[in-house]
Amino acid sequence: MPRSPRSLLIALAVPLAAALAIVLTAPAPATADRVVIGGHPARTVEAPWTVALASRALFGEKRSGQFCGGAVVGPTAVVTAAHCLSRGVLGKDWREVRDLKVIIGRNDLRKKDGVEYPPARVWVNPAYEGDNRAGDIAVLTLGVAVPAAYTIRMAGTGDQAYRPGERAAVYGWGDTEGDGTYASSLRTATVRVLADSVCESAYPGNAEGDYDPRSMVCAGLPDGGRDACQGDSGGPLVVRGRLVGLVSWGSGCAVAGRPGVYTRISSVADLVAAHG
Structure with a gap:
């Protein structure tokens, strides 16, 4: 089975770029929580391109509604797995999800720091096949550019x-x-x-x-x-x-x-x- 947590939506709302620049410059403290199997605590300030995909309506408030991860690869481009946006993960068509967010700069999902962005546009690879799992890619386009330091090549x-x-x-x-x-x-x-x-x-x-x-x-x-x-x-x-x-x-x-x-x-x- 795909490693499925749970996944996606599109919405249109554009937070201020200035707010992002201010909030994302503050380092997030590491915590002593347990982790990724066999791993150890990380800090978003050390991997600022690592983002969480979230829907509180589908997955609850406890961990900001997180269900999948992603990475910022351009000023407005976030990549994730296509299967994150599947009906098997979301329980419905991703277009029906109304509160999808990309969370940037939040180390501890129980907190409110960082910035939450609803994607302005979503593309899910139509060639992705759940059975053979090739082409497992989706792109979320943000409505505002993030600082260059928050992207990875x-x-x-x-x-x-x-x-x-x-x-x-x-x-x-x-x-x-x-x-x-x-x-x-x-x-x-x-x-x-x-x-x-x-x-x-x-x-x-x-x-x-x-x-x-x-x-x-x-x-x-x-x-x-x-x-x-x-x-x-x-x-x-x-x-x-x-x-x-x-x-x-x-x-x-x-x-x-x-x-x-x-x-x-x-x-x-x-x-x-x-x-x-």
Whole structure:
């Protein structure tokens, strides 16, 4: 199954850019909450491009309504996983969700700091297929530009950041134990980019999934123990300061021999540019 938390909507309301610039300059304190499996507390000030997607109407007030993650890749462009906006995650068509927000600069979802933006426009990859999971990408366009410091560069085709063995970091507010224990504060886990052959062996097209190296990249540890999980979908996988993937799917969470699978950013960069 895709690592699905729950996901999206479009609305039109434009907060002031000045408010964003002021609020986002204040560092968010780290907390002692538990996290992303096998990870540790992170701070949004250290990963300002990491955002939360939220709908309080669907997912409640407790954690600001967070259900998925995302990453800011341009002044107004936020990327996330297409499956975050699926009926399976939201329980309804995403166009029916009326309070979708992109939350920027909020470390602890129980608080009110940072800025919440309703997207001015949403594009979900129409070619995304839930069964084979290729093309798991959606783009949310904000109605106001965010400061350049809150964006991350996408890794292109041939970037060394995709090289097997590279140290990577995955970020999110999702399940920290694999049992529905969700984090309130941002977490990060350090994993390694894995060779395509490792992922093809783990997911050869059986009931657990079909790994496609053209559109996916996988990361984890040989013995498991660190991974993204439910609630982290759409969140960033970062190598050398560049975005290489978005949390997409996997079999279980942090299970040995079952690495996490991510949307390969280089394979969808043109789509992001066209719709961002």
